Amino acid sequence: MTRRQTPMSAVDRSWLRMECPENPMMISAVLVFDQPIALKRLKRTLEERFLTFRRFRQRVVTEGDRTYWQDDPLFHIDNHIHVLALPGDGGKQELQTLTSDLTSTSLDFRRPLWQIHYIENYQGGCALLVRIHHCIADGISLVRVLLSLTDNSPEPRLSRVSTSSQSKAHAPQGLRQLASRALHNGQTAIDQAGLFLKSVRNEPGYPFKLATTAGNIAVDLLKLGLTPAEPDTCLKRPL
Incomplete structure (x- = not known):
């Protein structure tokens, strides 16, 4: 077991x-x-x-x-x-x-x-x-x-409170939490899709602006990943 x-x-x-x-x-x-x-x-x-x-x-x-x-x-x-x-x-x-x-x-x-x-x-x-x-x-x-x-x-x-009854009580609660989380995530996805479509209707160039922003974030992350290690100073010594 x-x-x-x-x-x-x-x-x-x-x-x-x-x-x-x-x-x-x-x-x-x-x-x-x-x-x-x-x-x-x-x-x-x-x-x-x-x-x-x-x-x-x-x-x-x-x-x-x-x-x-x-x-x-x-x-x-x-x-x-x-x-x-x-x-x-x-x-x-x-x-x-x-x-x-x-x-x-x-x-x-x-x-x-x-x-x-x-x-x-x-x-x-x-x-x-x-x-x-x-x-x-x-x-x-x-x-x-x-x-x-x-x-x-x-x-x-x-x-x-016995351990066995406690475990049984937790099982349905876990299922409820999982279902609630799935429902919440689904509703969030629907809301975000609605906001995206509304932004496109109000501003046709919105997808291009969004792609540009995502590209800038990717470049910043790449720069951060390629940054050389910090120099060894007295502030990096063991406690």
Whole structure:
């Protein structure tokens, strides 16, 4: 049985390729709570809300010059949650130092690229340091993911969502999204064709002007492609 693979987009692949030991490409967030959070409850919340995004159950797999997201057959939430304690009184300075150290440390590429560090006994409560690789999503998207973990009331009612029912629920939704996208693209093509015909009626020389513009863009791209490499300067040194 083959594990599910999804090709990584070009933008996400570019973030992945920028990864280096001196510059880990990750997004970090620190969440501070007035009261401690039971670890069992934290894991349950993550399982029911965070892990509904399938990407957090997938690891990066490279085959030749292609990169994929692939379901991790050994996924377990305990591999991604780590309990830590700050030295001494555990104040803001110690939290900032710990955050700096962990943000400068690369994630384990054998597993899905995220970790959450539970920092206990911080100012009478606790803190969560969330580390997620940039290739998973951009900063704004990840903020929305983190906000999805929160509630409007202190004691929400949680219900376990099984993986099997989750997969079944996603299938019809995927078909609906595909049909909606096809309908949207078809309508866009019709609208663009109508605009083109209208432009031709109003200005008979419009096709020639359009071809000239396309030619100029092609020439600019050719010049850009043939531009020699930038000279080696002090601004191009490793970090």
